[in-house]
Amino acid sequence: MTITRRAPLATPHLATAAQLLEPLRAQIAGTLITAAHAEYDTARKIYNVTVDRYPLAVVRAANAQDVAATIRFARDHTLPLAVRSGGHSVGKHSVIDDALVLDLSGMKQIAIDPAARIARVGAGATSGDLAGPASAHGLALSTGDTHSVGMGGLTTGGGIGFMVRKHGLAIDNLLAAQVVTADGAIVVASPESxxxxxxxxxxxxxxxxVVTEFTFRLAPVGQILGGDLMLPATREVLRGYLDYIAVAPDELTTIGHLMHAPPAPYVPAERVGEPVLSILVCWTGTIEDGERALAPLRALATPIADAVAPMPYPAIYQFTAHQAQPIGVSIRSMFADELSDATLDAAIAALEHATSPYSAIQFRGLGGAMARVSPDATAFAHRDRRYLVLLLGIWLDAAEDATPHEAWTLRLWEAIRADGAGVYVNFLENEGDERLRAAYPPATLARLRAAKRRYDPQNRFRFNQNILPEGEAA
Ligand SMILES: Cc1cc2nc3c(=O)[nH]c(=O)nc-3n(C[C@H](O)[C@H](O)[C@H](O)COP(=O)(O)OP(=O)(O)OC[C@H]3O[C@@H](n4cnc5c(N)ncnc54)[C@H](O)[C@@H]3O)c2cc1C
Known part of the structure; x- marks a missing residue:
């Protein structure tokens, strides 16, 4: 894949758009960033470094009224509208050429009521923004595995985090949300409204x-037993890991990565670069019980590194801090209930032949609290899947040729996809209608399409994993 760059102001329609958009400036408390603005080049960047797009402008909203004004302005001028919170969209939907980008990343307000264990969180806050203030009260929300991911995109897709087995998805703890609808109305969405x-x-x-604020119930979470248990990347170890995490206590959530050992301080220098299974551990019970629960994992093989220790919950994010750095990434993913030996062997072999030392294959154990919610209670219906598998072809430099890394991801995907049982919408690239259907069972999709007809019949919010309004043909 080659990236075509164009100079923004050499593109006359961007200058014309700036004039057209000028009246919006007076209607918002936030900032209108057109192509001539000093911050335009920063504002059009997202997490994936290969995305080099030129929106008409970026509106940095300051509040829900700004969001409503921008939605109405886009509607009245028939401008395409993309929505961005944390900018981590796997489908690269949050900045689009020649669209207006509604950017909520400045809306990071967090208000915690510790007695009621409730947090009101601006949609532009990230998982990391919330973890620190909540931890100060001995509380936490199960969000994602990387501190920089935005609550806006993460939560509306579901939110599978470090405590998913104990405390469910982020949406399982959502009490209400303030939402601006396609007609610019500011409403509360909750069980009653x-x-x-x-x-x-x-x-x-x-x-x-567009969600502007989430109201979450927080869980009491003090010290966790967390960190990285790094084992050799063999089929026996991987199988032992997968078997155990399916039956382990709910307090234990893990994220395993087949990867090359990174030069982390806790990895012996002579083992750096070796193929390993790095198991990120988050245990939320007593430390003594956690040590007992981890014993079967530690017994799978002599650890290459064991950096699991008591820590406050936000400290777990130090183990994924590298994931917060913008990268180029090619992703395929699937839920699964059973993973065959052939799949495990293909994953281990792919790691050996990876086109990049940063590429990895992720295995998360699900179940527990997530599985106890009825599949029709929310639009996230894949409740009883045992595993989430994620193939990550990763490269660091935007100028690098992505083709070999993308081919690596797709080759492995073709080798293992027969084991798949649905997909998580937030880990979908732009993979076509069949894959979007795999994210939602037929009854869920039909209900989503009916809701789309009611709340966005013109499909104004279409830069996403797009659900067509009921009655509209693909
Ligand atoms: C490094 C990395 C780690 C990740 N880890 C996890 C994880 O552990 N668990 C997990 O569940 N997911 C994870 N994800 C996937 C993540 O949940 C999605 O990519 C999510 O869409 C990112 O949200 P964002 O706000 O950062 O992205 P954005 O790019 O800002 O938004 C993505 C899309 O979400 C929608 N959206 C964004 N904000 C709003 C809003 N305020 N209201 C309505 N719609 C909105 C829009 O359609 C937008 O196109 C990860 C992704 C990355 C890149």
Whole structure:
């Protein structure tokens, strides 16, 4: 893949657009960033470094009224509208050429009521933004595995985090949300108010409106037993890991990566670069019980590194800090209930032949609290899947040729996809209608399409894993 760059102001329509957009400036408290603005080049960047797109402008919203004004302005001038919170969209949907980008990344307000264990969180806050203030009260929300991921995109897709087995998905702890709908109305979505919208935004992605604030119930989480247990990358170890995490206590959530050992301080220098299974551990019970629960994993093989220790919950993010750095990435993913020996062997072999030392294959154990929620309670219906598998072809430099890394991902994907049982919408690239259907069972998709017809019949929110309004043909 080659990246074509164009100089923004050499493109006359961007200058014309700036004039057209000028009246919007007076309607918002936030910032209108057109192509001539000093921050335009920063504002159009997202997490994936290969994305080099030129939006008409970026609106840095300051509040829900700005969001409503921008949605109405885009509607009245028939401008395409992309929505961005943390900018980590796997489908690269949050900045689009010649669209208006509604950027909520400045809306990071966090208000915690420790007695009620409730947090009101601006959609532009990230998982890391919330973890620190919540931890100060001995509380936490199960969000994602990387501190920089935005709550806006993560939560509307579901939110599978470090405590998913104990405390469920992020949406399982969502009490209400403030949403700006396609007609610019600011509404509350909750079990009592716009219940169908509330159902749809819990897993249906950004199709139904722009969430400006989430109200979450937090869990009491003090010290966790967390960190990285690094084992040799053999089939026996991987099988032992997968078998154990399916039956382990709910307090234990893990994220395993087949990867090359990084030069982390806890990895012996002579083992750096070796193929390993790095198991990120998050145990939320007593430390003594956690040590007992981890014993079967530690017994799988002599650890290459064991950096698991008591720590406050936010400290777990230090083990994924590298993931927060912008990268080029090619992703395929699937839920699975059973993973065959052939799949495990293919994954281990792919690691040996990886086109990049940064590429990895991720295995998460699911179940527990996530599986105890009824599949029709929210738009996230794949409740009882045992595993989440993620193939990550990773490179660091935007100028690098992506083709070999993308081919690596796709080759492995073709080798293992027969074991798949659905897909998580937030880990989909732009993979076509069949794959989007794999994210939602037929009854869920039909209900989502009915909600889309009601809340966004013109499909104004279409830069996402797009759900067409009921009655509209693909
Ligand atoms: C490094 C990395 C780690 C990840 N780890 C996890 C993980 O552990 N668990 C997990 O569940 N997911 C994870 N994800 C996937 C992540 O949840 C999605 O990529 C999510 O869309 C990112 O949200 P964002 O706000 O950062 O992205 P953005 O690019 O800002 O938004 C993505 C899309 O979400 C929608 N959206 C964004 N904000 C809003 C809003 N305020 N209202 C309505 N719709 C909105 C829009 O359609 C937008 O196109 C990870 C992704 C990356 C890149």
């Amino acid at each position: 716009h219940p169908e919208l509330f159902w749809a935004i819990r897993g249906g992605g950004g199709n139904f409106g």
